[in-house]
Amino acid sequence: EDKVVQSPLSLVVHEGDTVTLNCSYEVTNFRSLLWYKQEKKAPTFLFMLTSSGIEKKSGRLSSILDKKELFSILNITATQTGDSAIYLCAVDDGGSQGNLIFGKGTKLSVKP
Amino acid sequence: NAGVTQTPKFRILKIGQSMTLQCAQDMNHNYMYWYRQDPGMGLKLIYYSVGAGITDKGEVPNGYNVSRSTTEDFPLRLELAAPSQTSVYFCASSSGGLYGYTFGSGTRLTVV
Numbered sequence: 001e002d003k004v005v006q007s008p009l010s011l012v013v014h015e016g017d018t019v020t021l022n023c024s025y026e027v028t029n030f031r032s033l034l035w036y037k038q039e040k041k042a043p044t045f046l047f048m049l050t051s052s053g054i055e056k057k058s059g060r061l062s063s064i065l066d067k068k069e070l071f072s073i074l075n076i077t078a079t080q081t082g083d084s085a086i087y088l089c090a091v092d093d094g095g096s097q098g099n100l101i102f103g104k105g106t107k108l109s110v111k112p
Numbered sequence: 113n114a115g116v117t118q119t120p121k122f123r124i125l126k127i128g129q130s131m132t133l134q135c136a137q138d139m140n141h142n143y144m145y146w147y148r149q150d151p152g153m154g155l156k157l158i159y160y161s162v163g164a165g166i167t168d169k170g171e172v173p174n175g176y177n178v179s180r181s182t183t184e185d186f187p188l189r190l191e192l193a194a195p196s197q198t199s200v201y202f203c204a205s206s207s208g209g210l211y212g213y214t215f216g217s218g219t220r221l222t223v224v
Contacts (some may be wrong), residue, residue, distance in 0.1 A: 009152070034212050041217045042218055045212045086153065099160060099170070102147075102155040
């Protein structure tokens with residue numbers, strides 16, 4: 001059974017800290033891995049990763065994929081209270097329906 | 113703004129009542145999805161559609177029905193509401209390429 005596992009499930013840090021969120025996966029046919037940030041409402045897209053070893057960066061956020069070890073990490077440096085959210089990892093299994101398999105998410109709380 | 117529009121945002125139903133959650137997108141996406149999100153459980157796929165007239169069950173379809181008469185609209189029907197259907201429901205659409213999903217803002221449903 002295809003699955004995506006995120007760790008930790010929740011994390012509390014202070015402003016200025018650096019955090020690393022983990023996502024491991026087991027899917028039959030991998031096409032891409034995506035990270036989303038979910039605040040109060042809908043998830044918003046952060047990154048899509050398809051190739052191993054190529055870091056994607058956006059401001060203080062960065063992510064990298066390891067297709068050999070079947071995991072990805074999301075790094076956030078110099079965290080701010082606005083980074084508080086649930087971070088979702090999802091894998092596109094390349095099926096004809098274009099479905100994403102989601103992990104349970106990591107709830108990040110950044111304290112002032 | 114273009115995107116995915118979900119209505120209503122909030123709803124309280126009594127056990128046994130029926131309702132339809134509306135979802136519309138204006139991006140000409142072929143793929144549309146309904147997910148439910150329970151606390152700490154990530155996103156579970158209810159139904160999906162790969163184009164007008166084509167729908168299929170996802171991971172948790174029991175108690176729900178969908179239709180896709182047009183490319184734009186993908187309503188989700190609850191026929192006999194049960195407390196287990198208390199959740200946040202997200203509609204999403206995708207072009208099917210490597211661009212991830214666009215999510216609607218969600219519907220918070222409570223069944224009492």
